[in-house]
Amino acid sequence: MRLEPLDLGQTLGCGQTFRWRSLPDGSWQGPLGNQLVCLTRVGPKLQIKAQPDDPHVRQNVFEHLRAADDVRSIQRELAKRDPVIATGMKELEGLRIVKMDEWECLISFTLATYANIPRISKMIESLARNFGRRITDDVFSFPTLDDLKRASLSDLSRCGLGYRAKYIRSMCKELSEDRITELKRLRYEELRAELKELPGVGDKVADCVALFGFGNLEAFPIDVWIERALSRLYGQKGSYRRLAGFAHEKFGEYAGYAQEYLYYNERAHAPNGTCLFSEQ
DNA sequence: GCCCAGGAGTGTG
DNA sequence: CACACTCATGGG
Numbered sequence: 001m002r003l004e005p006l007d008l009g010q011t012l013g014c015g016q017t018f019r020w021r022s023l024p025d026g027s028w029q030g031p032l033g034n035q036l037v038c039l040t041r042v043g044p045k046l047q048i049k050a051q052p053d054d055p056h057v058r059q060n061v062f063e064h065l066r067a068a069d070d071v072r073s074i075q076r077e078l079a080k081r082d083p084v085i086a087t088g089m090k091e092l093e094g095l096r097i098v099k100m101d102e103w104e105c106l107i108s109f110t111l112a113t114y115a116n117i118p119r120i121s122k123m124i125e126s127l128a129r130n131f132g133r134r135i136t137d138d139v140f141s142f143p144t145l146d147d148l149k150r151a152s153l154s155d156l157s158r159c160g161l162g163y164r165a166k167y168i169r170s171m172c173k174e175l176s177e178d179r180i181t182e183l184k185r186l187r188y189e190e191l192r193a194e195l196k197e198l199p200g201v202g203d204k205v206a207d208c209v210a211l212f213g214f215g216n217l218e219a220f221p222i223d224v225w226i227e228r229a230l231s232r233l234y235g236q237k238g239s240y241r242r243l244a245g246f247a248h249e250k251f252g253e254y255a256g257y258a259q260e261y262l263y264y265n266e267r268a269h270a271p272n273g274t275c276l277f278s279e280q
Numbered sequence: 281g282c283c284c285a286g287g288a289g290t291g292t293g
Numbered sequence: 294c295a296c297a298c299t300c301a302t303g304g305g
Contacts, residue, residue: 015286113287119303120286162301167288202288223286239295263286 001067003046007094008039011065014264016098016212018108018121019128019142031128031142032060033101036135051136066099066215074217074254078261082250084233088261095264097256098212102180104142105213110171110200111164112208119160126159145180148172167200174198188216203240211256220247220255229266 008028012020020030027040035054039061040047050057075093079086089095100108111123124142131143131151143151149172156165175198183191191214195206207221222230222243230236236246251258 109286110288112285114285114300115287115302116285116304118305122303157301160302162303163288163299164301200288204287208286221286224284225286267286 001062003062003065003067003096004044005071005094006046006065006096007092008041010092010095010264011098012039014095014260015117015267016260017100018112018117018124031135031139032057032064034133034135034141035060036139037061064098064100065096069096069217071096071257074257078251078254078258081252082258085251085258085261088233088265089257092261092264095260097217097260099215100212101142102184102209102213103145103175106171106195106198106201106209107142107148107168109205109208109212110167110198111161113164113200113205115162123159123161123164127156127161130155130159145172145175145177164200170199184214188218191216192219203244207244211259217256218248218253220244220251220259222247222259223263225263225266225270226259229262232266233262 008026009022012028012030013022017030020028022028023038025040027038029036029038031037032050035050035052035057037057037060038049040049048058048061075089078089107127108120108124112120115123127148128140128142131147132140133147134140148168151169151172153165153169156168159165161168183194186194188210191210192206195201195209196203201209204221204223207219210216211219211221220226222240227237227243230243230246234246234250236243247255247258
């Protein structure tokens with residue numbers, strides 16, 4: 001278990017997860033479960049603080065940052081498979097795939113359809129403020145399934161969800177904690193198929209949830225940015241199924257990491273591509 | 281005002 | 294299978 005390599009900005013600010021914020025001193029702060037966690041780089045070490053303080057924080061942070069992954073080994077494997085990715089990962093050596101809570105991830109990426117990252121953050125913060133539990137004066141936990149079951153359609157609409165409100169509403173009605181527990185046992189392909197049965201979950205959202213929520217590193221979510229990257233760098237175009245097949249063949253069991261390198265680079269490449277960290 | 285956004289659902293050819 | 298259209302709205 002080690003958190004090396006780790007770059008907090010590359011990991012927490014790259015659009016995998018939407019609630020972490022960078023502070024002026026370079027620390028990153030965000031709600032994890034029912035605590036507000038603050039991470040700070042101190043030389044080679046990672047300082048972890050939380051309020052309310054809880055002895056489990058360290059374990060939760062290690063799980064969130066997937067400390068059990070041997071990221072260098074994953075990078076070597078990907079570089080061996082493809083020179084393009086080897087180049088693309090060069091300045092992203094501290095990027096780690098995170099492990100979000102499954103439920104939070106499902107809701108977050110269902111909201112992430114056809115919206116930009118600043119807006120996705122706002123929708124999530126609004127849900128937390130209205131249906132989560134207060135942690136500090138202005139930080140709220142992500143609402144649990146039971147918390148959100150209490151929200152009516154108009155409640156959800158008032159959080160600025162737009163047409164996504166009805167997806168979230170039906171999702172709350174359909175799901176149970178037991179169902180989510182069942183989903184954790186499934187392998188990638190089955191999980192993906194089951195997730196797609198949920199209202200508002202298509203190919204891309206299912207892959208995001210499989211990757212960032214359920215920890216399936218082979219998942220390769222394809223959004224507009226990845227489409228551009230696959231076209232620009234590999235000359236690959238076509239349907240989701242076709243592109244996913246290409247990615248699976250090319251990148252194998254760690255395709256999720258390859259996807260993050262491509263995503264980050266493609267956004268940095270765009271004409272106005274510096275907007276990843278621009279919120280607040 | 282304009283364009284676009286980490287898409288999905290539905291209908292049609 | 295592919296494409297076209299709609300969805301509801303805010304950020305740049």
